[in-house]
Amino acid sequence: MRRVAGLLPRLLLISLLLFGVVHLPRGGPADVYAADPAATPAAIERMKELWGLDQPLHVQYWRWVSRLSVGDWGTSYVERRPAMHVVMDRLPNTLRLTGAALLVGLVAGVGLGLLASVSRSAAVKHLARVVAVLGMSVPTFWSGAIVLLVFSSYLRWIPAGGMGTIGRPADFLDGLWHLAAPALVLGSVYVAQWMRYVQAGLDDVASEDFVRTARSKGLTRLQALLKHGFPNVMLPLVTVLGLELPRLLSGAMVTEVVFSWPGIGRLLHGSLVARDYPVVLGALLVAALAVVVVNLLTDLVYGVLDPRVRYA
Amino acid sequence: MRWSVFLRNPLGVAGLLVLLVFTVGSFAAPWLAPHDPAAVNLRAMQLPPGGEHLLGTDDLGRDVLSRLLFAGRISLSLALLVTGFAVVIGCTLGALAGFSGGWTERLVSLAADALLSIPALGLAMVAGAILRPNVLTLAIVLALVAWPDLARITRSQVLSLREQTFTEAAVAVGGSPARVLFRHVMPNTVAPLIVAATLLSANVLLVESALSFLGYGMRPPTPSWGGMLNEAQAFYRQSPWLAVFPGLAITFTVAAINFLGDAMRSASGGRGA
Numbered sequence: 001m002r003r004v005a006g007l008l009p010r011l012l013l014i015s016l017l018l019f020g021v022v023h024l025p026r027g028g029p030a031d032v033y034a035a036d037p038a039a040t041p042a043a044i045e046r047m048k049e050l051w052g053l054d055q056p057l058h059v060q061y062w063r064w065v066s067r068l069s070v071g072d073w074g075t076s077y078v079e080r081r082p083a084m085h086v087v088m089d090r091l092p093n094t095l096r097l098t099g100a101a102l103l104v105g106l107v108a109g110v111g112l113g114l115l116a117s118v119s120r121s122a123a124v125k126h127l128a129r130v131v132a133v134l135g136m137s138v139p140t141f142w143s144g145a146i147v148l149l150v151f152s153s154y155l156r157w158i159p160a161g162g163m164g165t166i167g168r169p170a171d172f173l174d175g176l177w178h179l180a181a182p183a184l185v186l187g188s189v190y191v192a193q194w195m196r197y198v199q200a201g202l203d204d205v206a207s208e209d210f211v212r213t214a215r216s217k218g219l220t221r222l223q224a225l226l227k228h229g230f231p232n233v234m235l236p237l238v239t240v241l242g243l244e245l246p247r248l249l250s251g252a253m254v255t256e257v258v259f260s261w262p263g264i265g266r267l268l269h270g271s272l273v274a275r276d277y278p279v280v281l282g283a284l285l286v287a288a289l290a291v292v293v294v295n296l297l298t299d300l301v302y303g304v305l306d307p308r309v310r311y312a
Numbered sequence: 313m314r315w316s317v318f319l320r321n322p323l324g325v326a327g328l329l330v331l332l333v334f335t336v337g338s339f340a341a342p343w344l345a346p347h348d349p350a351a352v353n354l355r356a357m358q359l360p361p362g363g364e365h366l367l368g369t370d371d372l373g374r375d376v377l378s379r380l381l382f383a384g385r386i387s388l389s390l391a392l393l394v395t396g397f398a399v400v401i402g403c404t405l406g407a408l409a410g411f412s413g414g415w416t417e418r419l420v421s422l423a424a425d426a427l428l429s430i431p432a433l434g435l436a437m438v439a440g441a442i443l444r445p446n447v448l449t450l451a452i453v454l455a456l457v458a459w460p461d462l463a464r465i466t467r468s469q470v471l472s473l474r475e476q477t478f479t480e481a482a483v484a485v486g487g488s489p490a491r492v493l494f495r496h497v498m499p500n501t502v503a504p505l506i507v508a509a510t511l512l513s514a515n516v517l518l519v520e521s522a523l524s525f526l527g528y529g530m531r532p533p534t535p536s537w538g539g540m541l542n543e544a545q546a547f548y549r550q551s552p553w554l555a556v557f558p559g560l561a562i563t564f565t566v567a568a569i570n571f572l573g574d575a576m577r578s579a580s581g582g583r584g585a
């Protein structure tokens with residue numbers, strides 16, 4: 001409970017940051033109406049009054065935050081329904097994409113890390129590293145576009161985007177077929193990270209007494225590392241997972257746009273183009289809340305998994 | 313950092329060379345570029361690579377190679393500028409937090425945690441959409457989302473250095489806090505910070521490219537590599553070279569920086585070597 005309360009200042013600062021960015025001196029919500037040639041000055045004034053934009057900034061902020069805390073995130077200018085609903089409708093899609101990408105990155109990263117650590121061949125170690133760093137260096141929006149160009153436009157092997165075939169009831173295989181390409185593209189970026197942690201961790205642990213004991217019982221190096229070293233290495237990954245989430249969400253935002261994936265990132269992009277500020281704020285807020293919640297959960301889970309760091 | 317160790321790392325050396333070639337090529341663009349990057353030539357639209365236009369031409373008949381060279385100036389100088397700003401902000405705040413502790417530390421950590429909770433690209437997208445940035449404002453926006461990582465590293469370095477015997481000695485002989493910090497503590501953080509800043513610049517380049525690709529970066533006619541990919545989006549299918557070359561430029565540069573940073577980390581005896 002104390003840990004949850006400790007998050008309050010952070011949440012408050014996040015809300016201030018988001019509000020501040022949207023109310024930067026130029027181009028804020030008020031300018032949207034002013035830019036419309038059909039709008040008369042009187043209509044603009046009435047609009048501002050209606051949305052509360054004529055109030056001083058701190059009053060606007062206070063009103064926004066106090067409504068926020070009771071679940072009123074404002075009304076979408078475009079969809080004319082609560083911004084919270086607009087955002088929440090998209091959240092599961094983003095979670096599906098990031099979850100799948102995480103899985104791809106973890107499986108490949110842990111596999112490569114294990115390979116690089118267990119193998120005695122310098123060439124294998126080197127190659128694993130080169131592959132991982134290259135994967136980390138490719139911009140996802142570009143690799144995504146190239147994948148779409150080659151496998152969708154030219155070869156017609158994969159769909160051009162979206163989450164399912166239009167006009168067909170959603171079924172698992174169709175969903176997987178649409179998910180595969182964006183998840184692989186997004187996941188490939190994180191392979192290097194996981195690989196590095198796993199390899200460094202296993203290399204450290206390999207010289208520990210308990211691994212040597214296991215070896216002296218007659219286990220091979222691979223067996224000893226898998227059975228005794230691996231759990232020790234995987235534990236810190238839980239924390240790393242929480243720290244990597246913001247980057248993963250950033251990556252998902254641009255990947256969603258490329259693959260027409262109807263998640264938070266594509267919503268943010270569309271809402272920015274339409275200047276739908278309540279939804280813009282909502283999308284960023286949901287992403288930030290997801291990060292805060294996952295950070296909290298990883299802290300708690302870590303305490304459960306490793307009794308040495310249990311919190312009072 | 314030990315040069316002899318660095319020079320024995322082929323990937324690091326290759327990264328350094330690639331980076332040098334790209335930097336020199338971009339900044340010497342006015343002399344190297346075979347064509348005017350902005351010259352529209354309606355009789356040479358969407359020419360495939362080869363012949364007079366080594367990397368082909370775009371939808372307006374502009375030479376892709378020349379545009380790539382000029383765009384490199386924007387991309388690379390932005391990466392450098394942002395990293396520079398982020399180092400200044402991050403190191404100052406991180407050092408203050410680590411050295412003075414107390415409220416300063418709590419405030420800096422709070423700010424860093426809050427900023428790190430919001431996906432950097434999303435925040436930059438909003439700022440980019442509202443500000444219509446030029447090089448300087450874009451650099452400031454990106455630096456403001458990039459500094460927390462450096463602040464964390466600086467803070468943890470300073471915290472551990474503060475406990476070292478030589479710091480205690482410097483305090484014991486009457487060194488003022490400022491003198492101890494700048495003469496004894498900070499010089500020891502330089503090596504890990506250079507590595508961290510190098511790796512950060514690779515990330516900055518990726519975020520800037522994504523931002524420009526989505527259309528929130530520099531406005532035309534000044535393209536960065538990401539901006540070139542944005543402009544060409546409608547023509548990927550007919551003229552794939554418009555999609556391929558700017559992306560390769562980004563990938564090669566980022567990979568070069570990553571390999572360089574990795575090699576520097578190994579050479580300075582860091583972890584994960």
